[in-house]
Amino acid sequence: MKNSFKMFSITIIVIVIVVIAALLLLGRNSHSDLSGSIFEKVDQYLTNEKFQGTVLIAKEGDVLFSKGYGLAAADVPNSPSTLYPIASLSKTFTAVAVLQLVEQERLSLDDAVSQYFPDFPKGESITISHLLSHSSGIPDYLKPNFKFDYSQEWNPYDIVKTVSDSELEFTPGQSFRYSNTGYVMLGLIIEKVSGQSYANYIEEHIFEPSSMFHSMFTVPAGMPQAEGHIEEKVGPFMHHSAAYAAGDIISTAEDLERFDRALRNHVLISKETSELMGMTHAKKFPHRYGYGWYTQDVMGKKAVGHPGGYPSGFRHYVARLIDEDLTVIVLSNEMTVNAKRINRHLTSIVLQQPIWIWEERL
Incomplete structure (x- = not known):
């Protein structure tokens, strides 16, 4: 019995040593x-990955690398000036807009949702801060059970109504769950407070103020x-109103x-507000x-970032390393591209720092 236990212990130790050795040799x-x-x-690296899209890398206010790969559309090559629907990267813009209004004392992060949506269930317990941080508990209207139709034109109030009869997924402020619904509501709050349409604001x-002269909401x-694209085939149609803010x-x-440079230079919001974000x-x-x-x-560096994706065939990722003043932008018009993984490897190459396999996902 003692010999069996001893052999078992030795086997476990050997397995652990082999796993550690494999990680050290192959894990980065x-x-x-x-x-x-x-x-x-x-x-x-991008050529080897057969990447399709555009990459831009900037540091300390200077663009260090900027290049497109593959086709944006038939006979149209991807380039740094290619127009993309940036999908959920838009949420950062919505958050900046809300925080501008907070700085102007036109609204408060502690304002209850009921102040702007009187009929929304339990709106008195949900704040603007909860919407901004995805801690409201409001279900995401893009969850499969809501059977949301991307292809039709949507009024943002109707998007909110899609989930208004559903229970909150948790007590507001007690957890995190990504909710596009919350950011649609923030867009409507921006309109109510500013008196402008979300797009105009x-x-x-x-x-x-960011000199973004090639950004828009409708392409002429x-x-x-x-x-x-999805596996090199044109993706399904998605109406832009299906995402709103x-x-x-x-x-x-x-x-x-x-936009990144304007944030770093505190053109849009103060340094304190940017740090709060x-x-x-x-x-x-x-x-x-x-x-x-x-x-x-990100690889031991303090950072912020955001993904973006559309079911019509887009995958994006932006990462901003705060202390290094380094920004890596990856935009792809091929659904199968893992934009976050690409972004992490580009960061690794620029920092000249090996990347562990788990750092591709974090």
């Missing part, structure tokens, strides 16, 4: 297969733009870098969320 990628300068390595108070007829901005990699206000493992940003540690 130093990109040793790439050669040349850092940005030659970036280009090689964003154009005047964010696009213009005949203007080239990226077309979504949760994701209906159309922009370019170049303009997103201008990047603080964790809600969490549920493995997620942490501030206001309009996921709050993260």
Whole structure:
């Protein structure tokens, strides 16, 4: 019996040693297969990955790398000026707009939702802060059980009504669950407080001061733009109104870098408010969320970031490393692209720091 236990213990120890050795040997990628300068390595990595889309990398206010790969649409190559529906990257814009109004004392983060939506169930227990941090408990209207039709034109109030008869998923402020519904409601609050349409407010108070002259909500007829793909086939039609303030901005990699620079230079909101955006206000493992940003540690560096995606065939990811003043923007018009993984590897190459396999996901 003692010999059996001893053999079992030795077997377990050997397995643990083998697993640790495998992780040390195979669990991280130093990109040793790439050669040349850092940005030659970036280009090689994206080419090897058969990436389709656009990448822009900026540091300390300077664009270090900017290039498109593959086609945006038939006979239209991807480039840094290609127009993309940026999907949930729009949430950061919505959050900035709300916080601008907070700075102007036109609303408060502690305002109850019932102040703006008197008939919304339990609205008195949900605050604007909860909406911003996805800690409201309001169900996401894009969950499969709501059978939401992306292809039709939507009024944002009707989007909110989609979930208004549903129970909250948890007590407001007690957990985290991503809710596009909450950001649709924030867009309507911006309209009520500012007296402008959501689109007009964003154009005047964010696009213009950021010099985002190629960002919009509707693409004029005949203007080239990226077309979504799923496994190289054109994706299904999605009406832009189906996302509203949760994701209906159309922009370019170049303009997103201008937005990033405006935030870093405190053109849009104060330094204190920007720091408030990047603080964790809600969490549920493995997620942490501030206001309009996921709050993260990227390869040991303090960072914020956000994904964006449309079922019509788009996958995006933006990461901002705070202390390094480094921003990595990945926009793709191919649904099968793992934009976050690409973003993390690009960050690894730029930092010249090997990346562990689990860091691709964090």
